[in-house]
Amino acid sequence: MRRGFIDIRQVLALAVLVGAIIAAGAFLQHEVLGRVAHEVDALFSPVGGHGVAPAPVVLGAPHAAGLPTPLVLGYYEGGAGGAGYKTLEQDAHLLSGIVPDWYTIWANGAITGQPDERVLQYARDHDLWVFALVQQNQYGGQVLGPLLQSPVASRRAMESLLGLCETEGFDGINLDFEGVPPNDRQAYTSFVGQIADLLHRYGYYLTLSVPAETQDEPGNSWTGAYDYKALGKEADLVMVMAYDQHYAGGSAGPIDSTAWVQQVANFAARTIPPRRVVLGIPLYGYDWGGSSTAQGLSFAAFRQIALQHGESPSAQDLVYWQDGVRHIAYYAGLTDFESKVRLASGYGLRGIVLWRLGLEDPSIWSYLTGP
Secondary structure, eight states: OOOOOOHHHHHHHHHHHHHHHHHHHHHHHHHHHHHHHHHHHTTSSSSTTTTTTOOSSSOOOOOOGGGSSSSSEEEEEEEETHHHHHHHHHHHGGEEEEEEEEEEETTSSSSSEEOHHHHHHHHTTTTTTEEEEEEEEEEESHHHHHHHHHHHHHHHHHHHHHHHHHHHOEEEEEEESSSGGGGGHHHHHHHHHHHHHHHTTOOOOEEEOOOOOOOTTTTTTTTTOOOOHHHHHHHEEEEEOOOOOTTTTTOOOOOSSSHHHHHHHHHHHHOOOGGGGEEEOOOOEEEEEEEEEEOOOHHHHHHHHHHTTTOOOOOSSSEEETEEEEEEEEEEOOHHHHHHHHHHHHTTTTTEEEEESSSOOOOHHHHHHHH
């Protein structure tokens, strides 16, 4: 073929090849989605247990024993290029896996969001477990109540959750349903059991992020829906969010005082098999003052405030004035971080999960490295 001219036969051949590849991809996607729908159909058949009909196990049901001990997981937010990704690049060797916050679930069972392929590839290249976080923490019961009460919406959600693992290659799912109404306690537990059965049949893990509790209070407006004992029988890992003891919309105070976290860890370990419990540790702080809601702080931001007002960056709480407004800022430092890790170890928990990568005091990584 002469330079500058295109052989029409080669163009046609290429077009046929591309068409074949696209067709094969569409066929594969159709097969995956069809298989997912079939499995969810089985989930709603009236056959024992959670209503799951017998079906062959495709990949072998996972077991929490297949995960490393101790686990060091990190919640991850956003894509590549931010502070979280910088942490990932520098300290991936100290992590067991990540829990990326990329997806939101809605009342009709739809799941929106998309993964960051660069982050996913980095995790795969460094042998990190990846549990896709699917959350609803903005509208709480307004979304989660209708979702859990509707068989149609629940079915759609389960199809989507399994589909995420099948199409994106996640190791499992992390459900972060915050604000489930207390009267939906049984519905939430049932949903967890059904999706656990479904994911396990395909070899995927189900993990949960649940609010901290020091005792079971079914009527509590914030924690009442989370039956630790029942959930611990279904999920492979229960990540207890042991933070926001004092939250952004409330009064100023420690976010995770050691005494309070000990009560949380003690209750979790007595209620759920400890090998399934992962203790959540915050890497953020709050600054109360100037508005009804505190501002979140990274370690770098807290350190800057401390230096600006002549305080030690190692301080855990600061009181300062700015533009005539009194502020109270809290950030739990390295000493507190060490105490939480020791609590997790002392109670025989599976490990820790950090909210979230990129906000931390860099010295925690030296501590996790060990002597």
